[in-house]
Amino acid sequence: xxxxxxxxxxxxxxxxxxxxxxxxxxxxxxxxxxxxxxxxxxxxxxxxxxxxxxxxxxxxxxxxxxxxxxxxxxxxxxxxxxxxxxxxxxxxxxxxxxxxxxxxxxxxxxxxxxxxxxxxxxxxxxxxxxxxxxxxxxxxxxxxxxxxxxxxxxxxxxxxxxxxxxxxxxxxxxxxxxxxxxxxxxxxxxxxxxxxxxxxxxxxxxxxxxxxxxxxxxxxxxxxxxxxxx
Numbered sequence: 617x618x619x620x621x622x623x624x625x626x627x628x629x630x631x632x633x634x635x636x637x638x639x640x641x642x643x644x645x646x647x648x649x650x651x652x653x654x655x656x657x658x659x660x661x662x663x664x665x666x667x668x669x670x671x672x673x674x675x676x677x678x679x680x681x682x683x684x685x686x687x688x689x690x691x692x693x694x695x696x697x698x699x700x701x702x703x704x705x706x707x708x709x710x711x712x713x714x715x716x717x718x719x720x721x722x723x724x725x726x727x728x729x730x731x732x733x734x735x736x737x738x739x740x741x742x743x744x745x746x747x748x749x750x751x752x753x754x755x756x757x758x759x760x761x762x763x764x765x766x767x768x769x770x771x772x773x774x775x776x777x778x779x780x781x782x783x784x785x786x787x788x789x790x791x792x793x794x795x796x797x798x799x800x801x802x803x804x805x806x807x808x809x810x811x812x813x814x815x816x817x818x819x820x821x822x823x824x825x826x827x828x829x830x831x832x833x834x835x836x837x838x839x840x841x842x843x844x845x846x
Contacts, residue, residue: 781817
């Protein structure tokens, strides 16, 4: 599989989510996203008329907060968000089939999937899991974990920004569903993990950067119904 997706799209082999069988009433699972990593930016040059020196690269820690800060600036510059800062407590979320968004409590502040995205660049999808033979694949109770090489991209250049970088690594995604009740009610838990990503790009100041140890994770649960209750 080699198609572009936004992180955790609802396809069984890409993001570990079982395809809905006819009659299943699947709700979307809102997932909370966490990001970390290290960024090294090209150092500046100085010349004292005797020796030209290039400073050591600037080391910056990438956090969920720093990504949110940059997203607010870029979405504001693009005219998609009315402030250059998100309110305290704002969180980066993912909604299956929609993409990334920033929420304040239960309120969506802005869709940021135009900047933050994920592309599957590996050909192999290594999967593991189980499901009930009686109920069939795609029906609860079930579990599935998928392992794929992916590239996560932050790109604000199409919106007039400067920041653009990518990181590549192994992503693991898991979906688990519980045994449904007599009325067809069950719980679905989705999670995503991307570890030790490396990459490069340009930061907001226009300096060349390399990125190492990039980690992104997301998880969430939702009540579902398979339609068995009529």
